[in-house]
Amino acid sequence: MASSSVASQxxxxxxxxxxxxxxxxxxxxxxxxxxxxxAELATASTAIKNAALGAAATALRADRxxxxxxxxxxxxxxxxxxxxxTDRLRLDDGRVEAMARGIDDIVKLDDPVxxxxxxxxxPNGLRIQRVTTPLGVxxxxxxxxxxxxxxxxxxxxxxxxxxxxxxxxxxxxSSGAIVxxxxxxxxxxxxxxxxxxxxxxRQREAVGHLxxxxxxxxxxxxxxxxSLIERVQRESRIPVLAHLEGNCHTYVDGAADLAMAxxxxxxxxxxxxxxxxxxxxxxxxxxCTATHLPALIDDLARAGCxxxxxxATQALDKRVKPASDADxxxxxxxxIIAVRVVDGVDAAIEHIRRWGSNHTEAIVTExxxxxxRFLNRLDSAIVMHNASTQFADGGxxxxxxxxxxxxxxLHARGPVGAAELTSFKYVVRGAGQVRS
Amino acid sequence: MASSSVASQxxxxxxxxxxxxxxxxxxxxxxxxxxxxxAELATASTAIKNAALGAAATALRADRxxxxxxxxxxxxxxxxxxxxxTDRLRLDDGRVEAMARGIDDIVKLDDPVxxxxxxxxxPNGLRIQRVTTPLGVxxxxxxxxxxxxxxxxxxxxxxxxxxxxxxxxxxxxSSGAIVxxxxxxxxxxxxxxxxxxxxxxRQREAVGHLxxxxxxxxxxxxxxxxSLIERVQRESRIPVLAHLEGNCHTYVDGAADLAMAxxxxxxxxxxxxxxxxxxxxxxxxxxCTATHLPALIDDLARAGCxxxxxxATQALDKRVKPASDADxxxxxxxxIIAVRVVDGVDAAIEHIRRWGSNHTEAIVTExxxxxxRFLNRLDSAIVMHNASTQFADGGxxxxxxxxxxxxxxLHARGPVGAAELTSFKYVVRGAGQVRS
Numbered sequence: 001m002a003s004s005s006v007a008s009q010x011x012x013x014x015x016x017x018x019x020x021x022x023x024x025x026x027x028x029x030x031x032x033x034x035x036x037x038x039a040e041l042a043t044a045s046t047a048i049k050n051a052a053l054g055a056a057a058t059a060l061r062a063d064r065x066x067x068x069x070x071x072x073x074x075x076x077x078x079x080x081x082x083x084x085x086t087d088r089l090r091l092d093d094g095r096v097e098a099m100a101r102g103i104d105d106i107v108k109l110d111d112p113v114x115x116x117x118x119x120x121x122x123p124n125g126l127r128i129q130r131v132t133t134p135l136g137v138x139x140x141x142x143x144x145x146x147x148x149x150x151x152x153x154x155x156x157x158x159x160x161x162x163x164x165x166x167x168x169x170x171x172x173x174s175s176g177a178i179v180x181x182x183x184x185x186x187x188x189x190x191x192x193x194x195x196x197x198x199x200x201x202r203q204r205e206a207v208g209h210l211x212x213x214x215x216x217x218x219x220x221x222x223x224x225x226x227s228l229i230e231r232v233q234r235e236s237r238i239p240v241l242a243h244l245e246g247n248c249h250t251y252v253d254g255a256a257d258l259a260m261a262x263x264x265x266x267x268x269x270x271x272x273x274x275x276x277x278x279x280x281x282x283x284x285x286x287x288c289t290a291t292h293l294p295a296l297i298d299d300l301a302r303a304g305c306x307x308x309x310x311x312a313t314q315a316l317d318k319r320v321k322p323a324s325d326a327d328x329x330x331x332x333x334x335x336i337i338a339v340r341v342v343d344g345v346d347a348a349i350e351h352i353r354r355w356g357s358n359h360t361e362a363i364v365t366e367x368x369x370x371x372x373r374f375l376n377r378l379d380s381a382i383v384m385h386n387a388s389t390q391f392a393d394g395g396x397x398x399x400x401x402x403x404x405x406x407x408x409x410l411h412a413r414g415p416v417g418a419a420e421l422t423s424f425k426y427v428v429r430g431a432g433q434v435r436s
Numbered sequence: 437m438a439s440s441s442v443a444s445q446x447x448x449x450x451x452x453x454x455x456x457x458x459x460x461x462x463x464x465x466x467x468x469x470x471x472x473x474x475a476e477l478a479t480a481s482t483a484i485k486n487a488a489l490g491a492a493a494t495a496l497r498a499d500r501x502x503x504x505x506x507x508x509x510x511x512x513x514x515x516x517x518x519x520x521x522t523d524r525l526r527l528d529d530g531r532v533e534a535m536a537r538g539i540d541d542i543v544k545l546d547d548p549v550x551x552x553x554x555x556x557x558x559p560n561g562l563r564i565q566r567v568t569t570p571l572g573v574x575x576x577x578x579x580x581x582x583x584x585x586x587x588x589x590x591x592x593x594x595x596x597x598x599x600x601x602x603x604x605x606x607x608x609x610s611s612g613a614i615v616x617x618x619x620x621x622x623x624x625x626x627x628x629x630x631x632x633x634x635x636x637x638r639q640r641e642a643v644g645h646l647x648x649x650x651x652x653x654x655x656x657x658x659x660x661x662x663s664l665i666e667r668v669q670r671e672s673r674i675p676v677l678a679h680l681e682g683n684c685h686t687y688v689d690g691a692a693d694l695a696m697a698x699x700x701x702x703x704x705x706x707x708x709x710x711x712x713x714x715x716x717x718x719x720x721x722x723x724c725t726a727t728h729l730p731a732l733i734d735d736l737a738r739a740g741c742x743x744x745x746x747x748a749t750q751a752l753d754k755r756v757k758p759a760s761d762a763d764x765x766x767x768x769x770x771x772i773i774a775v776r777v778v779d780g781v782d783a784a785i786e787h788i789r790r791w792g793s794n795h796t797e798a799i800v801t802e803x804x805x806x807x808x809r810f811l812n813r814l815d816s817a818i819v820m821h822n823a824s825t826q827f828a829d830g831g832x833x834x835x836x837x838x839x840x841x842x843x844x845x846l847h848a849r850g851p852v853g854a855a856e857l858t859s860f861k862y863v864v865r866g867a868g869q870v871r872s
Contacts, residue, residue, distance in 0.1 A: 024715045039789075043812060089795035120834050126823060128833055133815055135845050214669075218845045233650075234673060239846045260868040353475075374862050376479060379569055387562060387866030395870065397564055398556050398863070409571050409654045409859040411847040423845040426833070428813050429821030432696040434703035435832065 014359045016172075016201050017110055024202065025211035030164060031216025034137045034193035038162035042134050042193050046111040048189050051155055056185025057103040060150065062179045064096045070177035071146065078170045081144075084274055084333070088145045089170055099150040099178070102401055106154045113160045113207070115232040127429045134160030136218035139210050140230060140403070141225040144168030149175040150219075153182045153196045153402055159421035162195045165219065166210060169202035170178040181232075223404045226331075229384040241411060241420075243404035246276030246330040246359035248389045251348040251374065253365030254287030257258030258295065260386060261364045265296050267388040268362065271302045274333050277360050277382075281328060281338040283348045283373045289316070289341055298338070305335045312341040328355040345370045349377050354378060358407045360392040380407060441580040452608075457639065465646035466600060467652025469630035470573045474598035476683040477631050478570050482547040484567040484625050489590055492621025496586065496854045500532045500619045506613035507582065514606045517580075520710055520769070522582045525606055535586040535614070536838055542590045545836045548855040549596045563865045568858045570596030571656035575646050576839070577668060580604030588657075589618045589632045593785070595857035600653065602646060604660075605638035624761040636823075647672040648795050654859075658842045662767075675784055677847060677856075679840035681767040682712030682795035684825045688812065689801030690723030694731065696822060697800045701732050704798065704824040706739045710769050711839055712826030713796050717764060717774040719784045725752070725777055733775070741771045748777040764791040781806045785813050792816060794843045796828040817841060817849040 014283070018026055060067070064071040071091040078089060113132055138161045142148045149167055155162035167175040175198055183193040199206045211220060214237050222232040222243045233240055237284075250268045252261045268279035282300075284293050289312060297317045300307055308323035320339070327338040328351070342348050345363070352361050362384035365372040382392050382405075387402040394402025394415030403413040412420035454462055462835060477485075483723035496503070507527040549568055556564040556872075576598045580582045586605055589825055592599035603611040611634055619629040619680070635642045647656060650673050657677045658668040665678055688697045704715035720729050725748060733753045742760035756775070763774040764787070778784050781799070782864045788797050798820035799810040809823040818828050818841075830838025830851030838851040 002787060042815065076682050122832070122834060125833075126827065135664065223849050231485065237670060238601070239675065239844060257868070263868060263870050271871055279443065323647075376464065377475075379572070379861060382862045382864060384864040387864055388870045390871040391562065391866075393868070396558070396562075398558060408675060413860060414566075414862045423851060425815060426818045426850045428818060428820040428823055428827065430821060430827075432693070432699060433827070434699050434824045435707055435826040 005215060018201055018203065020205070023203060023205055025198070025207060027213065028216070030197050030199070031137070031213045034162040034164055034197060035167050035216045037194040038134065038136045039435070040192050041157070041160045041162055042113075042136075044160065044191060048191065049111070050107045052185045052189035052191050053103050053107045053157060054185070055188035056154065057100040057107075059181035059184040060100040060103070060178070063177065064093065065180070067096055067174065067177040068093075069409060070173035073173045074171055075368050081170065081344060085144065088143075089174070091146055091174060091315040091323045095147065099147050102147075103152055103154045105156050106375065106418065108416055109158060112158070112422045113182045117424060125431060125434050128434055129427045130424050131427050132424050135421055135423050137162045137164065137216055138215045138421065139166070139220045139238070141166045141207060141210070141222045141228065142168065143221065143223070143228065145146045145168035146171045146174035146178055149178040149198070149277060150224065151401055152223075153179065155418050156421060157186075157195060158418045160312055161421055163212065164197050164199065166199040166207060169258070172202050184283060208235065211238060211428045214238055217318050221403055239405055241416065242409040243276075243416070245358040246354065246358050246392070246405065247280070247281070247329065248279050248360045248392070249281050249352050249356060249391060250275060250279045250362045250364065251283040251284055251342075251345070251352075252285060252288065252292055252296065253363055253370050254285035255290065255291060255294060255367035255370060256285075256364040257366055258292050261292055262295055262299050262385070264301045264362070264364050266303055266389050268390055269300060269337050270305055270335065271360055271388070273335050273394075276331075276389065277389050278333065279337070279355065279389045280331055281340065281355070283340055283342050284313075284342050284353055285345075285348070286312070286343050292340070293339075300337060304335055307337055307339055309339040313339045323345075331357070345373055349374065352378055352380070355369060359405060360384065362387060362389050381407050437567040448725055454637055454639065454747055456641070459639060459641055460637070460645055463649065464641060464652070466633050466635070467649045468610045470598040470600055470633060471652045473628040474570065474572050474629040476628050477593070477596045477598055478549075478572075480596060480627060484627065485547070485593060485596065486543045488625035488627050489593060489659045490541045490621070491624035491805045492590065493536040493543075493621040494537070494550055495697070495756050496532060496536040496614065496616035497589075498647070499613065500529065503527060503532055503610065503613040503617070504529075506609035509609045510580075510607055517606065521580065521606075524579075525610070527582055527610060531583065535583050538583075538587055539590045540624075541634065542594050542837050545594060545854055546736060548858045553860060560869050562869055563861065565863045566860050567863050568860050571857055571859050573600065573652055574857065575600045575602070575653045575656045575674065577602045577643060577646070577656065577658045577660070577664065578604065579664065580606035582607045582610035582614055585614040586618065587837055588659075589615065589835055591839060592857060593631060593852050594750055594854045595731065597857055598648065598854075600633050600641060608638050644671065647674060649823065650674055657839055662697055672784070677842055677852065679712075679852070680742070680795070680827070680843050681792065681793050681845040682714070682841065683717070683765065683767045683793040684713060684715050684716045684796045684828070685719055685784075685788050685792060685823060686715045686798045686800065687719040687781070687788075688721060688724065688728055688732065688779060689803060689806050690721035691806060692721075692724065692728065693802055694728050694795060694802040697728055698735050700800055700822070700824050702735045703775050704826055705736060706741055706825070707826050708773065709771050711826065712767075713825050713830075714769065715773070715798070715825045716767055717791070719776055719778050720749075721784070721785055722748070722777050722779050723862065729775075731776070736773060741773055743773055743775055745775040746777060749775045765795070783812060788816070796825045797842060798825050817843050834853035
């Protein structure tokens with residue numbers, strides 16, 4: 001069933017390779033279909049959207065064999081991937097079940113559409129309400145992580161948006177099979193299948209078309225590495241909700257409780273090294289170089305972390321390799337940490353302003369004034385006091401599933417979940433008022 | 437005093453014409469200075485920001501003669517402007533006072549920065565707050581309307597942003613004089629003058645530099661005609677908060693009260709024809725062609741409005757000229773209206789979806805179901821029932837001064853005031869929590 005759905009989308013969409021002209025025509029067809037589907041989804045009831053999501057989760061479970069077969073084709077063809085990339089590409093029974101369960105969780109979220117954010121009663125009797133609406137058509141461009149296909153498709157559906165998905169080319173067949181299941185869910189609930197579409201080719205030029213379809217696509221969400229996001233930001237003529245890298249910092253202040261600092265630092269770096277909220281640079285107040293830093297280095301080294309430090313850090317422990325400026329700028333996403341000794345909270349702030357990516361930064365201190373200074377003066381999407389940067393996550397924030405962590409200043413910052421995939425409009429009700 | 441301030445900015449900024457290399461260097465200098473000023477403004481107290489605004493209003497009043505002299509230079513040099521453009525360029529005593537009073541009003545607004553939008557207490561004891569922050573550095577590109585210089589500069593300051601202003605070339609000296617007064621206000625309150633800067637040349641290439649300074653500018657706000665906005669959206673590598681045209685519609689339903697419809701239509705079109713909330717197309721339900729449309733046409737014609745109608749409208753009144761598809765797409769900003777007879781609310785919705793610009797649309801009807809259908813199914817920034825589209829205005833919404841009406845889906849829609857010129861961050865307070 002799933003593979004026949006894949007085939008039917010594939011037939012409707014043409015072959016996997018398009019001549020240059022045909023590709024533009026095909027992308028425009030997809031865009032137009034998405035726009036039409038979005039108009040239907042915008043007024044779909046919560047019950048119908050949830051029915052579609054529930055049916056999609058059921059379809060994912062029922063189609064597990066077909067999805068794993070498609071994934072096996074992708075795995076067999078994959079070349080030149082790192083171990084981490086291969087791991088992200090691979091699906092198994094547990095991961096398919098996790099995708100389905102993720103959709104079950106999205107069903108439970110409140111409907112983010114149709115909420116009244118504000119009501120203004122005007123002296124002239126006009127009643128003005130700000131009411132949430134879907135964004136419309138969302139284009140999501142991501143790397144070869146099949147699970148993102150299910151998460152992003154379901155979140156967009158919950159928020160009443162049509163979505164055009166463009167996954168990494170290594171995950172082409174896996175994503176196609178997953179999208180087929182999601183579309184079966186839409187059809188079961190009587191919603192248009194064009195509400196979830198996958199770009200039907202691995203050709204890179206398709207991304208260029210997607211980024212130029214201003215009449216059909218309302219927002220582009222790139223999710224992936226720095227080069228992908230930079231390309232999208234450079235080329236897109238459509239507004240971009242960017243998820244830039246997470247070069248996150250933990251600053252251990254001179255007034256930090258040592259036991260707490262040790263617990264937080266090793267967790268912030270090593271709990272999972274591949275997530276964007278993992279700490280990449282540890283800054284330590286010069287006042288506690290002797291008292292705190294040796295234990296922090298030892299904890300990290302014992303946990304299997306490579307340590308690259310400035311001169312002051314190298315002097316403390318032979319396991320510390322030299323750090324260069326490149327290290328301050330790097331999001332390792334690996335068991336490596338950069339360590340630098342700084343002169344107090346202001347120097348920590350200065351370092352983070354210069355080298356950070358405005359994602360997540362934490363201070364560990366018992367000094368309330370230092371903490372407030374750090375929280376106030378840094379303008380990252382997330383700033384923390386006495387907590388692990390690994391909490392930078394929509395689920396941990398109580399927001400449910402997320403597409404990622406936005407680091408721009410417009411629209412959404414921090415975890416981007418269903419509520420962040422909405423816009424709003426003003427609804428004005430009068431009784432014949434005219435303006436004087 | 438004002439002219440010496442102008443001169444001092446002019447000296448600091450170099451001459452009015454830059455060689456190509458020098459222009460890039462100068463724009464980068466301005467950007468870097470704005471970024472540094474923004475860091476100071478972000479933590480400035482409400483009292484200090486208001487003191488700067490108050491001093492700026494005082495300086496505008498004190499500098500009136502210098503501002504009018506600068507405006508006289510601009511008026512003398514202006515060529516090829518329409519009457520409406522010339523009117524917008526001209527300043528007089530009353531208009532300078534109106535700018536100062538506009539700033540007085542901005543002083544009275546609540547500070548939009550530092551507001552807690554949401555608080556989440558997590559089961560693990562983390563306390564997560566979403567707190568408003570300034571956007572950072574805002575670049576505003578506008579036409580030759582000197583008053584926008586004061587409005588935009590003051591609104592950005594209230595929201596804790598540094599601003600780089602690029603006004604139309606015909607208003608170059610007027611804007612320079614106004615900025616000099618605003619900067620004197622900043623200096624009086626001890627804030628960095630670089631928080632408000634004017635691009636110190638009329639060269640068009642300066643805009644290209646501004647749109648590429650991703651490291652210094654957080655958001656670009658274009659305000660003006662369609663071609664300006666389209667250029668900015670096409671070229672900008674910085675996120676754009678766009679104010680597109682207002683091709684607004686009023687739909688008179690078959691169940692409309694005739695007296696109310698007459699009052700609303702003539703107000704929506706003719707109260708002020710040059711504002712973006714003015715109705716440009718009147719749609720009339722075929723059911724009331726005979727009962728309502730003749731009076732509506734007569735009211736508009738008597739008010740001095742040119743009427744361009746479809747065949748059904750032309751058949752009713754000899755004063756109606758023929759309309760073509762181009763009329764459905766046109767924002768006249770003038771005493772001209774396009775009129776079309778449609779088959780009920782769904783046909784009105786279809787027309788607006790096809791030809792509208794997602795700004796403001798109104799339905800006049802006593803039929804509650806038709807009204808709700810119109811309000812729900814149209815996705816313009818502002819939708820109205822039984823009210824004049826001329827209410828599409830931040831002041832009328834109770835939001836205070838505005839930079840304009842945003843028609844995009846991201847960040848802000850509808851009136852953009854001080855609150856819309858902010859972003860937010862998450863502040864997380866813990867007691868040593870680590871993620872399991």
